[in-house]
Amino acid sequence: MRALVFEKQGTENLKVAEVEKPSPKEGEVLVRVKMSGVNPIDNMVINAIPGIKPMPHIPGTESAGVVEETGNDVTSVSKGDNVTVFGRYFDGTCDMCAHGMEMLCRKGYILGLLNNGSFAEYVTVDARNVVKIPSGLSWEMAASLPVAALTPYHAIKRSMLKSGEIALILGASGNTGQFALQFAKELGARTIAISRKQSLSDFGADETLPLANAAEKLGEITEGRMADFVMNSLGEKFWNESFSMLGVNGRMVAFGTLTGPQVNLDLSGLYSKHAALIGSTGGPLNEFKELVSKAANYKVKVWKKFKLEDGQEAIKALSSPERDGRVMLEIS
Numbered sequence: 001m002r003a004l005v006f007e008k009q010g011t012e013n014l015k016v017a018e019v020e021k022p023s024p025k026e027g028e029v030l031v032r033v034k035m036s037g038v039n040p041i042d043n044m045v046i047n048a049i050p051g052i053k054p055m056p057h058i059p060g061t062e063s064a065g066v067v068e069e070t071g072n073d074v075t076s077v078s079k080g081d082n083v084t085v086f087g088r089y090f091d092g093t094c095d096m097c098a099h100g101m102e103m104l105c106r107k108g109y110i111l112g113l114l115n116n117g118s119f120a121e122y123v124t125v126d127a128r129n130v131v132k133i134p135s136g137l138s139w140e141m142a143a144s145l146p147v148a149a150l151t152p153y154h155a156i157k158r159s160m161l162k163s164g165e166i167a168l169i170l171g172a173s174g175n176t177g178q179f180a181l182q183f184a185k186e187l188g189a190r191t192i193a194i195s196r197k198q199s200l201s202d203f204g205a206d207e208t209l210p211l212a213n214a215a216e217k218l219g220e221i222t223e224g225r226m227a228d229f230v231m232n233s234l235g236e237k238f239w240n241e242s243f244s245m246l247g248v249n250g251r252m253v254a255f256g257t258l259t260g261p262q263v264n265l266d267l268s269g270l271y272s273k274h275a276a277l278i279g280s281t282g283g284p285l286n287e288f289k290e291l292v293s294k295a296a297n298y299k300v301k302v303w304k305k306f307k308l309e310d311g312q313e314a315i316k317a318l319s320s321p322e323r324d325g326r327v328m329l330e331i332s
Contacts, residue, residue: 163188
């Protein structure tokens with residue numbers, strides 16, 4: 001089968017190669033990949049994260065496709081089923097798994113990091129990781145559910161956002177931002193998007209503000225209340241601005257380090273605002289299934305779709321200042 005592989009980290013080393021088609025073991029499913037989402041985590045796997053296995057390596061964390069073959073004892077799906085893939089390996093036996101927190105499994109890992117991922121014509125995954133998608137759901141949406149959608153879905157649930165609250169979403173036109181707006185709006189929040197785009201009303205934004213002077217403008221439109229909930233998926237560069245827009249008794253959630261992982265924390269601001277800082281990563285399997293069942297209600301904007309042979313360009317496109325929506329790999 002054809003796959004994007006690298007033998008040495010670096011986008012320049014990513015290439016299409018013929019590799020052995022995997023076979024499903026007991027309890028596994030072979031998926032013919034139709035679409036894969038391209039995410040910052042893929043860029044980190046290709047360029048930065050140490051200890052990637054196996055080598056040569058096939059990256060790719062987020063995917064959807066068609067069940068090609070099932071291993072012994074698999075009854076949850078059948079050949080020909082259209083599925084999306086939960087992007088975390090979990091053993092199902094540790095204390096985190098027992099509490100429904102599979103993304104924190106003691107022996108778990110992100111798919112495509114310590115095993116071969118989905119930037120290939122076929123991928124094998126545990127049968128527990130595949131979920132059948134609703135009839136008619138686009139491959140673009142199905143392949144966006146495991147990371148781009150589930151990450152903010154869990155973060156918002158974890159932050160207990162309520163109807164009538166003010167939700168501020170940084171990077172609102174990006175992978176997770178466009179979904180976060182929709183989820184916050186669905187809960188009845190007043191949604192404020194921070195983005196270079198003129199308007200994100202199609203994704204549920206009540207207001208769209210540029211980052212420049214955003215705190216001042218937010219103060220004006222909220223009459224000084226600021227935001228009850230702030231989502232920072234961008235990291236270091238925007239930390240101070242995002243914290244300045246958090247209101248009294250607010251919650252700020254972080255799950256991305258696209259612009260760096262190190263921040264300075266104003267402790268006086270933290271306690272005087274009676275604020276909560278929340279870290280969040282991925283989401284559990286039950287929330288993924290819940291999200292899949294509702295996926296037809298949401299929108300996804302795709303900026304560009306690439307073929308496997310254009311994998312280097314797909315990774316580079318993630319950081320393009322012109323990017324307006326998702327980057328996807330259309331595989332079959």
